[in-house]
Amino acid sequence: MVPSCDPNDKEGGLKLVEDLTTNANGVQQQTLEEILAQNLETGYLRGFLNGSTEKEMFKKNVPIVNYEDVKPYIERIANGEPSEIISAQPITELLTSSGTSGGQPKMMPTTVEDLDRKTFLYNLLVPVMNRYVDGLDEGKGMYLLFIKPEIGTPSGLTARPVLTSYYKSKNFRNRPFNRFNVYTSPDETILCLDSKQSMYCQLLCGLIQRDEVLRVGAVFASAFLRAIKFLEDNWKELCSNIRMGNVSDWITDPSCRNAVLNILRSPNSELADLIESMCNVKSWDGIIKKLWPKTKYVDVIVTGSMAQYISTLDFYCGGLPLVSTMYASSECYFGINLNPLSKPGDVSYTLLPNMAYFEFIPVEKSGASTQGVDCNGDLSLNCSLKHVDDEEDVRGEAVDLVEVKTGHYYELVVTTFTGLYRYRVGDILMVTGFYNNAPQFRFVHRKNVVLSIDTDKTNEEDLLNAITKAKIFVEPLGCLLTEYTSFPDTASIPGHYVLFWELKMKGNEDLPDLESSIMQQCCYTMEESLDYVYRRCRTKDKSIGPLEIRVVKHGAFDALMDFCVSQGSSVNQYKTPRCIKSDEALEILNAWVVGSFFSKKPPLWEPFRIEAK
Known part of the structure; x- marks a missing residue:
């Protein structure tokens, strides 16, 4: 069962964090037992475990795999075979990953319960942020969120990106009322498939409500900077809309248009003149703080390949804290940043032990090669990671969550509730320390990725x-x-x-x-x-x-x-x-x-x- 987390209950949320991290090992063992007991009779596990739910049998007999190993099973489900091939719970959709295989996105299975698990993690972010930043319940967030097209499969299951899945879910639409969860963007603008109309309308709504905005952001740093560039190109038209109290004729999505008009309501030449005076300048240094003066931080992922955008963000955001709140992927949502105001280079994520069963393949540094590139942007003369790729060695060396060592590097392996067993995510992490008994990890890089x-x-x-x-x-x-x-x-x-x-x-x-x-x-x-x-x-x-x-x-x-x-x-x-x-x-x-x-x-x-x- 996914634990309940009320985002309005700050003390209850923080207690949950303490309980999960203090009893990390016990929660991990319970998580694995639940996964195995639930999925023991699936076609995939039956051949390896012979009815056993013992951890030792699982680690000895179930192989560590990559996407090419599980792809045939997922494709069979996409083509109409029952979920029981890999999952006892019905697979409700397939999540397309940004990682690729043979030029096509990977597809990851998911279930209704897994959507609740993602919502649990999102809700847990609220008390964590409230612990470090006061007054977030007194205003709104200007978050620029977008969806992408969906794909039909022969089975009738939908395949779509994980964030599109979440934004279109009832969990997102019916999120508990909490000022932290109130966005300047109406849901209709987020769910608009035309990315240009969506971007324009979300920025327009954010500008109209500028005095209520306490935090701004997007999922990735690249998306937030793209929004700033869009604002640079379109601020005159946006100001004209505010001045006239109407929306440009090219905004033709009816739901999107009506939602914006409900916020725009009437002409506001004073606001239009103010925004125009801020935008019509030679340099946009600190423009975010000027346009949204009450903003306390910028919520964007700036770890991994997104670190390359930090200096540009600092220029536009005028030194506002850059906050990377969570660590997640299409395969699984992993954990959260329990020290959200840390500098981008110091961000560490605490993996929540109830989200999945985690294992870690040690990787070692090789000081001889110049093949790697340091994640902080310098030429890596001593930072190439030599991977232990021999399958026999991998099985013997994969360690549990609480067995990792500070300062060591690992490749992440997950066993999920949704049909992935001992799956190599491909992320290389470094252990930076522990919070209670749960290790904290810095994302180093995606394995084998050279450009992003x-x-x-x-x-x-x-x-x-x-x-x-x-x-x-x-x-x-x-x-x-x-x-x-x-x-x-x-x-x-x-x-x-x-x-x-x-x-x-x-x-x-x-x-x-x-x-x-x-x-x-x-x-x-x-x-x-x-x-x-x-x-x-x-x-x-x-x-x-x-x-x-x-x-x-x-x-x-x-x-x-x-x-x-x-x-x-x-x-x-x-x-x-x-x-x-x-x-x-x-x-x-x-x-x-x-x-x-x-x-x-x-x-x-x-x-x-x-x-x-």
Whole structure:
């Protein structure tokens, strides 16, 4: 059973946190027992456990798996087979993950009860934030929340992103009345499928109610910055709507339009003039504090790949605290930040032991390689993580939640109530300490991901595949691609992928002037070759800008290696980093650039379909 948590009961909520973290080991064992007892007769577990619910039997016989291992079971359910293949409770929908497999989103099973479990975690955030920030019940939150399209499956189950699932649920619509849960955005604007209309209407409502706003945010830092850029482009029209007391004609979604008009109500030239005076300036430094003067913090995820946006957020938000409240994924909601006002680089999440059964595969640091990139943005000369990938070793080394050690690195493995058993999430975490008896973790990075701007996660294999297809266009010119690296450029909004290509002629000739059309085709081909989520972000969501290739002269990567060696890297074991975030390293490569080229059109994108088999 999911414990009850009333967001209006501050003391009760904090007591729940104390109880769960104090008895972390006991709650974990009880959680595993409940999962096994409930799902023992599923087709998946029956073959491994032979009727036993013993933890030792579970850890000995049930293998640690990845998505490719469980994908056939999930696809069978999507095609109409019963949930009992993996879950005793009916699977009510499939959650599409931002991680990809074969160019398509992963699909994760979920149930009605799991929706209650997510709601429990959201409700628990309220007393935690109230513990650190006073007066949150005296105003509203301007949260910019969006949904994405749904996908039908042959079984009739809906497949959609986890946040879309939650925002469209009765749990969200009927959330307990609490000023913390009151948003400036009416539900109708959040549920509008046209992202441009949704963004415009949510910002309009937020500006109208500016004096009531005590916190602002979005789920990810990238989405919040995209909203600021949208505001930069549309503030004149927004002010005109406020001044005239009406909504622009292009807002055609009737529910959305009516909801906004209920808030706008009448002309307000005084407010329009005030907002106009704040926006019509040369610099938008601190614009969030100016437009919403009572704001106490900015609620956005700034851990993991979102850390690259911290300096830009600081510029626009004028030093307001950046708060990452929770750690979650499509597979499972994991835990919360019990010290929400900590600096972004110090954020640690406490995994709640009743959310799932957690195990951890140790990963060790390798000081010899330059392949990794430090999560704080510096070139990682000693931060590459060597993974223990041998299956026999993995089974023996996976440890329980309370057995992890401070300062050590682990890959997260979950067993959920919804049909995932010993599933490798792919997140690398570092233990920073304990709260009572529950460990706290810092998110280090997503395993194997080298580039990310928004919800995209491009790994080294995908990047190499895209480059291999693109470089074909320069080979007829006699050019060889001798080296490459990349970085996510977030200096502009939206951010975009940048590739450094070192090209050399097959003979001894100097590199000729490259035709823009050929290099633009290389850029486009790379984008076409990247996965479904990248193409959706680039084409439909427009949360990623055009891919850029910067061609560098022969010798640029020798200069990069010299820099790395000067910083302590071993010459014998040096490998070109495939993603760079060090300012010094980027300066070196940029000094060798002889040409910069962008993709001139977005890649093709269509919503994927699940075909019956």
